[in-house]
Amino acid sequence: MKPGLFSLFNRVGAWVLLLFLVTPALIAIPVSLTPKRFLSMPEGELSLRHFQKLFTSPEWLSSFFQSGVIAVSTAALATVLGTLCAIGLWRVSSKYSELVRAFLLLPLIIPQIISAMAFYRLWIPLGLLDSYAGLILAHTILAAPMVLITVSASLATFDPKLEQASKNLGASNWTTLRRVILPSIKPGVFAGALFAFILSWDEIVVTLFISKFTIFTLPRRMWNGIRENTDPTVAAAAVVLIALTLVAFVVSAIISRRNEKRATS
């Protein structure tokens, strides 16, 4: 079917919309290069002082570090729990397991403000407020459904006969899991881990409720900067985050391309 006038018009519109999605974030670049002490567009002169401040200020560095620790731990924990659970649900696949699957997706769908309330409510008596453990646990519960989804998608294309073959050849459940199932669902596991990392790295609503002074993650520091609306260091941080996003995106694209190649060859 040849594209009609409407179709061409729509395509142009779609490109405009897609550019609208991506370009606004780029304004952080000029703002981060302003030589002034307050948020402004640079006029003529450019300066890197705000990047210097970002990478020498103990507050920002500790936020980078804390966010990194929390996101890596969350990704590890969510990936292990989510992957095991996905494999279990796939093995059981009954009426009940589908019910459990729907239930486990809830943290992803229930509005974050309600999740924040829930964690806040429970973390007070448990003494988990404002601690690494509290944030990692909360983020893991929010991120595990992501892993569940990506791993389940990988499992959907995995041939159950392979598992049967491995068992018939005398492998134990554990060996089958480690040597047969896990290698074939690796792309799903990696994708899940990446999503879990990003979710935690970027999480703000729950973090606002359950952290205070000791734990001050990067999104939380950015949130404060945005609310104060004066210090251009926020812009520098935004530029660093955009750069990290692009790097992560390229890496994941390369990984998924490699997997596709391996799948077709």
Added chain:
Amino acid sequence: MQALRKHIHPGWLIIAPLLAMVALLYLGPILNILWLSITDPTPGLGNYAKLGESDALVRILWTTLRICLITTVFSVVMGYSIAYAMIHCHERQKNYMLTLLLVSFWISILVRTFAWLMLLGRRGLVNVTLEDIGLIAEPIAFMRNELGVLIGMVHYMIPYAVLPLLVSMQAMDKRVLDASRNLGATGRQTFWRIYLPLTLPGIVASTLLVFIFSLGFYVTPAVLGGGKVLMVAEYISVQLLVTLQWGTAAMLAALMLFGVLAMLWIMSRFMKLSTVFGGAAR
């Protein structure tokens, strides 16, 4: 033990850790909040009765619903346009489009909110540019009002709207369209009478998804609304963190929760929920 093992599939053993964690640390406190909504500060439906007494509460609920509805309509229409263009163009162009879409999906919400703050302020780039080229004499108020909140929310929600639509358009049998054209229908007729109805499940899924996510949206309304546009999520956070009133906040949370669950139920009639979210994974 042996008898038990016969009835319970061993798979449950590795499901159990996550299930227990979510049930204890997530479902537990959520039920507790529902309970609070009818017991705090005094047992009874006092918190819910406030809906009839307090104009402020009703106004907040109404603002939230209105903004969410407008956001949803814009996001789904724009998302439909993007998804349609992506499905109906060359593979190469489609990949470029998908890249832009996913990159925007991945950019931190805080970065985006910050960007809008820089763009939409009184002395923001948009106003300054418009004034420089002489289109406007006075800066337009983009922020601290519903317009700013809407711009920020639609911008955030469009990728979420696109993904379910892409899934449903991809799954459609394209031969149906050729058949329609061969039978003499014009392009426009084919679109309105064949294409659109066939993508209806995708539209419903995308509408509900965006609406659900908008309902509890906190960051963008709080920043771009600048305290002038009060939505439920922000009100809840003020109730909890400033005035420490759990009862009212719990009531609002309960309303939101039941609304979301009702919409999920409707959605599950149209589409397998995991397909919607699985779409986001690719």
